[in-house]
Amino acid sequence: MEFLRTILLFLFLVFSLPLPAGGFQWPIPEKHARMISSTFGESRLDHFHAGVDIPGKGIPVLPMKEGAVIFAMERNIRPNELPFGGGKTIVMEHPDLSWSVYMHLDTINAQLYTQKDISREQTIGHSGDSGHSGGAHLHFGLYYPEENRIANPLKYLPQKEIFYVNNASPSIKQFGVLMEDRFAIIRDIEKPLTMTKDYNMYAAIEDSVNGKERWGVYSLKTYKDNDKKPVISWDMESIYFKNQKWLTKNGLEFHRVFYDRFYNLGNHFRDATNITIEATGLNGVPIRKEYTLNIIKNK
Numbered sequence: 650m651e652f653l654r655t656i657l658l659f660l661f662l663v664f665s666l667p668l669p670a671g672g673f674q675w676p677i678p679e680k681h682a683r684m685i686s687s688t689f690g691e692s693r694l695d696h697f698h699a700g701v702d703i704p705g706k707g708i709p710v711l712p713m714k715e716g717a718v719i720f721a722m723e724r725n726i727r728p729n730e731l732p733f734g735g736g737k738t739i740v741m742e743h744p745d746l747s748w749s750v751y752m753h754l755d756t757i758n759a760q761l762y763t764q765k766d767i768s769r770e771q772t773i774g775h776s777g778d779s780g781h782s783g784g785a786h787l788h789f790g791l792y793y794p795e796e797n798r799i800a801n802p803l804k805y806l807p808q809k810e811i812f813y814v815n816n817a818s819p820s821i822k823q824f825g826v827l828m829e830d831r832f833a834i835i836r837d838i839e840k841p842l843t844m845t846k847d848y849n850m851y852a853a854i855e856d857s858v859n860g861k862e863r864w865g866v867y868s869l870k871t872y873k874d875n876d877k878k879p880v881i882s883w884d885m886e887s888i889y890f891k892n893q894k895w896l897t898k899n900g901l902e903f904h905r906v907f908y909d910r911f912y913n914l915g916n917h918f919r920d921a922t923n924i925t926i927e928a929t930g931l932n933g934v935p936i937r938k939e940y941t942l943n944i945i946k947n948k
């Protein structure tokens with residue numbers, strides 16, 4: 650009797666544990682795997698890239714987890730047809746109440762309109778370039794509606810080097826300064842630089858496996874001189890869309906993070922003697938670089 654109770658308690662504990670981290674799967678079968686072409690949180694000029702892209706046309710798309718289809722749209726809406734450029738789109742709800750989103754599809758499996766509960770082995774559609782898309786790819790995203798949180802899918806997917814490998818450091822390509830009337834590109838930040846006002850400084854920073862990819866970075870911190878407190882600090886674990894504004898988890902608006910595709914390093918560097926940039930990919934090697942500034946404060 651005691652033995653049976655132990656067994657029952659054991660079974661209860663095992664089955665009441667939360668789902669393991671492997672609960673989500675990549676939405677493309679491994680035999681069709683391609684390295685991701687865009688990562689989460691990159692600049693899309695006026696908003697953050699709210700998902701991850703895998704290139705390719707006609708590739709079968711799998712659900713990231715078993716669940717129910719709550720939205721499927723066949724119409725190929727063009728970018729000027731507001732409000733939505735996702736093209737053929739599927740949204741699913743999963744047992745953990747997350748939603749997964751699949752966009753720019755070429756086809757949607759017709760079965761989804763009658764059969765609502767979908768297993769993780771079932772093809773839900775094929776990748777394409779419907780909607781606002783520059784070349785065929787699957788865009789997929791993960792959303793937690795109860796928290797109004799757009800999550801970085803790469804934090805939830807198993808690490809698979811065939812889709813994403815991050816063993817390199819990001820590289821800092823060039824710098825820029827945003828003035829009232831123009832954005833000036835600066836190739837060498839350590840050369841004398843005339844700054845008449847306390848303008849924001851920017852840097853093009855790219856992450857990749859071996860220089861081929863041009864992914865955005867996962868996190869950024871900048872420091873002025875030897876300050877302990879960063880000037881700019883954020884990571885792309887999650888983003889939010891609130892009151893028509895795109896925000897990082899710590900509340901930075903899109904334009905505080907990006908100008909075009911340049912990362913904002915912050916301001917108040919006019920009196921500084923150096924600037925330190927610390928950037929990381931999702932789980933790669935961080936880069937930490939200190940630059941000696943030579944700013945001439947012309948009036």
Ligand SMILES: [Zn+2]
Nearest residue numbers: 700701702788
């Ligand atoms: Zn995308």
